[in-house]
Amino acid sequence: MDALDLLLQRSSQPKLSAPAPEGDALENIKQAALRAPDHAGLKPWRFIVCTGKGLNKLGDMLQECAIKEDKDEKSIARAIQLPLRAPMVIIAYTQYVEHDKVPMVEQVCSTACAVHSMQMAAQAQGFAGIWRTGSFAQSNYMKKALGISEEDEIIGFLYLGTSSLKPMPKPGVDSETYFTDWN
Ligand SMILES: Cc1cc2nc3c(=O)[nH]c(=O)nc-3n(C[C@H](O)[C@H](O)[C@H](O)COP(=O)(O)O)c2cc1C
Secondary structure: OOHHHHHHOOOOOOOOEOOOOOHHHHHHHHHHHHOOOOHHHOOOEEEEEEOOHHHHHHHHHHHHHHHHOOOOHHHHHHHOOHHHHOOEEEEEEEOOOOOOOOOHHHHHHHHHHHHHHHHHHHHHOOOEEEEEOOHHHHOHHHHHHHOOOOOOEEEEEEEEEEOOOOOOOOOOOOHHHHOOOOO
16 A cells, blocks of 8 residues: 555554454564654663453453452443454553653653554554553553553553454545644
8 A cells, every 4th residue: 555545544443353463464563663753762662462362461451450440340341351352452651761852752752653653554454453542541550560660651552453344434624724834
């Protein structure tokens, strides 16, 4: 797929099934993440690729967090199922690297670029995906379960898989609303 078409037709897909990317396709997705813009080359991003039992492990973690956060019964029951909505979930987080010229926000931006690149690399290879966060991304219990510190940030859970559905047509957005020209 042409690079410009990919960007202009980018779309997310919540209904995902097997197969998930594997082999060279998965490696391309990883390499796309590792090419994210990165001020001072700090490489502040980390990724956990969950498939198979890894999805259950993630579901157990989410449920444990829901219990610890006193969520209602329905949310607790649902938490364990969340990662099973796709054959692969990539957890992306920023592991803060102290640097006098690169604040946390830039490191978060770099990780966000990496997530977007992974979604685009997946889409370019015929897969589909959706970037999700939900309240668990802000949960200190979740950070603890992942073994990261409270100052680190969970940037997203990138759900990847295959979809037979055509992307929903999106209404065009008027660029003039969001762009101003300074000539
Ligand atoms: C940081 C971030 C977090 C998001 N979290 C969620 C989420 O938890 N649940 C959800 O349905 N969509 C979430 N989205 C939005 C979807 O990824 C997606 O962009 C949205 O459904 C619109 O679809 P589109 O990408 O095809 O325009 C999030 C997007 C971003 C950038």
